[in-house]
Amino acid sequence: MSIISELTKALPKNSVISGEENTRPFECDGLSVYKQNPLAVVLPTNIDQIKKVLKICKKNNTPVVTRGAGTGLSGGALPLKDSIVLGLSKLTRILSIDPEGQTAIVEPGVRNIAISEAVEEYGLYYAPDPSSQIACTIGGNVAENSGGVHCLKYGLTVQNIEAVKILTIDGKEFLFTRQDDGLGLLALMTGSEGLLGVISEVTVKLTKKPQLAKVIMAGFPSVRECANTVSNIIKMGVIPAGLEMMDKFAIEASEAFAKPGYPLDAEALLLCELDGSDDQVSEDLIKVLEVLSEATSVRVSKNEDERLLFWKGRKSAFPAVGRLSPDYYCMDGTIPKRYLAEVLDKISNLSKKYDLRVANVFHAGDGNLHPLILYDAGQPGELEKAEDFGNDILKICVDMGGSITGEHGVGIEKLDAMCHQYNTLELDVFHQIKAAFDPFSLLNPGKAVPTLHRCAELGNMHVHHGNLPHPELERF
Numbered sequence: 001m002s003i004i005s006e007l008t009k010a011l012p013k014n015s016v017i018s019g020e021e022n023t024r025p026f027e028c029d030g031l032s033v034y035k036q037n038p039l040a041v042v043l044p045t046n047i048d049q050i051k052k053v054l055k056i057c058k059k060n061n062t063p064v065v066t067r068g069a070g071t072g073l074s075g076g077a078l079p080l081k082d083s084i085v086l087g088l089s090k091l092t093r094i095l096s097i098d099p100e101g102q103t104a105i106v107e108p109g110v111r112n113i114a115i116s117e118a119v120e121e122y123g124l125y126y127a128p129d130p131s132s133q134i135a136c137t138i139g140g141n142v143a144e145n146s147g148g149v150h151c152l153k154y155g156l157t158v159q160n161i162e163a164v165k166i167l168t169i170d171g172k173e174f175l176f177t178r179q180d181d182g183l184g185l186l187a188l189m190t191g192s193e194g195l196l197g198v199i200s201e202v203t204v205k206l207t208k209k210p211q212l213a214k215v216i217m218a219g220f221p222s223v224r225e226c227a228n229t230v231s232n233i234i235k236m237g238v239i240p241a242g243l244e245m246m247d248k249f250a251i252e253a254s255e256a257f258a259k260p261g262y263p264l265d266a267e268a269l270l271l272c273e274l275d276g277s278d279d280q281v282s283e284d285l286i287k288v289l290e291v292l293s294e295a296t297s298v299r300v301s302k303n304e305d306e307r308l309l310f311w312k313g314r315k316s317a318f319p320a321v322g323r324l325s326p327d328y329y330c331m332d333g334t335i336p337k338r339y340l341a342e343v344l345d346k347i348s349n350l351s352k353k354y355d356l357r358v359a360n361v362f363h364a365g366d367g368n369l370h371p372l373i374l375y376d377a378g379q380p381g382e383l384e385k386a387e388d389f390g391n392d393i394l395k396i397c398v399d400m401g402g403s404i405t406g407e408h409g410v411g412i413e414k415l416d417a418m419c420h421q422y423n424t425l426e427l428d429v430f431h432q433i434k435a436a437f438d439p440f441s442l443l444n445p446g447k448a449v450p451t452l453h454r455c456a457e458l459g460n461m462h463v464h465h466g467n468l469p470h471p472e473l474e475r476f
Contacts, residue, residue: 003060003084004040010052017041026085029070029077030132031413033327033383038065038079043087047200050086051171054198057084058169063442066194068108068140071132073330074411076144076193076447086198088139094118095201102206103162108139108199112146115204124206127154130407131315139199145191147407149242149314150273152365156407158190160205166197169442173200188433193409194444196437210275213241215310216288218295219266223247223360225294226268227340230364232291233272234337238284242273243365244314247344250321250359250372257320260313263297270295270364271314273307317361318372325357325374329386332408333397337367346396347371354389356382368406369397395420410448418448419455427452 001009008016017023018040027035039062044050057064063083070077079085091107094115098104099122104115112133115126129148130136136146142164147156154160163177164186174197176186189196220226226245233243246254246262246269255262262269274284285300292298301307321328335343344360347369351358359372371393375386394404394417404410404417418427430449434441 003056003062006056006060007040007042007053007084010056011042011044011049015043015045015049017043023079023085026067026070026079026087029067029075029411030073030330031075031078031411033329033377034075034078034412036079036081038083038085039081041085041087043090045090047167050088050167050198050200053084053086054167054169054171057442058440061440061442063445064169064198065444066139066143066198068137068143069111069132069135071136072140072144072409072411073332074144074405074409074413076409076411076444078412078447080446088199089137091139091200097122099124102208103203104206105201105203106138107201108137108142110138112136112138112141115206119206122206123209125209126160126204127207128157128160131318138202138204142190142199142202143193144409145407147363147366147368149244149271149311149363151363151368151407152243153239153241153275154207158187160207161186161190161202162205163201163203164189164199165201167200168197169438169440177203191409193411193448195434195448196443198443210241211277212281213273213275213304213307214281214285215242215301215307216270216272216274216285216292217262217297217299217301217310218270218272218292219263219297220268220270220294221266221296223268223344224341226270227344227364229270229291229294230340231337233288234365236287236291238274238287240272240284240288240365241275242271242311243363244271245269245340245360245362245364246271246314246317247360249357250317250361253320253324253359254313254317257323258309258313258316260309261299262313266296271310273311314361317359321359321361321372321374326376326378327374327383327386328359329373329375329390330408331369331371331373331390331393332406333369333394333402333404334406335367335369335397335400335402337364339400339402340364340367343369343396343400347393350389350392354385356385356389358389363406366406367402369393391417412447415448415450415454416458418450419458424452424455427455
């Protein structure tokens with residue numbers, strides 16, 4: 001009996017999808033330049049069905065690629081040719097809400113924004129807000145350790161979950177909580193990209209809605225002046241709820257798409273949100289406005305609708321830029337904030353080198369860059385140029401003391417860049433952790449952690465005598 005027949009027999013009707021045309025909607029995630037049809041797709045509706053799938057896949061030595069909404073941007077949910085895609089989009093129940101304890105227990109297929117909608121009546125919300133929050137699932141958020149425009153003050157996913165329940169390839173259940181024995185297994189699972197287990201349940205931390213929130217929108221005559229202002233705001237001791245930066249290209253694209261009222265004469269735009277009590281917001285607002293002396297334009301949101309409109313432009317940046325080019329390549333890297341201006345200059349030089357336009361949109365407050373490289377996949381060699389451009393950006397991030405990823409994960413996109421950031425011993429530890437949870441390497445194999453052989457072939461095993469490049473630089 002084939003594995004598809006076994007799965008079809010074990011699961012309810014219409015739970016198993018097979019055939020090239022039928023599985024095509026699952027051939028990629030948000031990194032659509034890489035596509036591969038899986039052997040089949042299964043869509044369970046409960047935990048017992050997931051266990052059956054895992055049992056059958058283990059018996060047949062068949063890889064399992066877990067998928068949420070497919071909004072990831074690093075190829076983490078890209079199927080393998082001989083794999084089963086385990087789609088969790090039907091596990092959408094909010095199991096419980098504890099308003100006093102400010103937690104909720106949800107299934108992995110619950111959409112990010114649906115959590116906030118469900119707890120709104122209690123004056124609560126779920127803080128991490130990726131640009132894809134209307135579609136992305138909490139399971140995918142945990143797998144990638146997603147952030148969003150408010151992660152500066154409220155943290156990434158790892159700071160906003162209390163517990164995660166996972167299933168191993170054997171179907172065994174494990175509960176990892178913040179109250180463990182110091183091993184940090186909850187943090188380990190957050191951002192593990194489906195390599196260690198299948199997320200079956202998440203306990204999220206809820207946040208009280210602030211009394212007041214205002215957004216300051218400031219235009220600047222240069223990217224450097226805008227970047228320097230980011231550092232100055234942080235130095236004052238003000239912790240904004242969000243601190244986002246966009247360059248002129250991104251400003252123009254977002255304004256044409258969402259019409260948030262962005263200043264088109266600005267070379268760079270800063271969005272700074274302040275929230276808290278009325279008094280606190282008023283006090284912080286005075287401080288921030290003092291720092292904005294080099295800005296060519298300053299606007300403060302007059303009401304909640306205008307605040308949301310300012311953010312709508314930023315959250316629409318990705319689709320907005322997508323209207324200006326047949327294809328774009330979204331990068332994700334982090335750097336220490338003090339190097340923002342320097343790194344943006346380097347990206348500008350790379351844009352000239354590769355003759356490809358780039359729009360810079362990023363979480364300025366925590367140094368998380370999202371350069372959008374525009375290219376035309378229909379033109380021979382342009383995809384390769386875009387990939388090389390992106391890899392050069394990631395190398396710059398590492399060399400400046402940062403990391404190759406902030407919130408998009410590694411997937412398949414950044415495997416080569418991993419060779420630049422980590423040495424042989426570190427990569428070997430990653431593989432040992434993988435083997436401890438998944439000894440048969442059936443859970444999302446070939447993602448996130450490159451083999452040492454791959455790094456050697458690339459000539460990227462650059463670390464000698466245990467020393468990283470540029471040891472004089474402070475690291476995260």
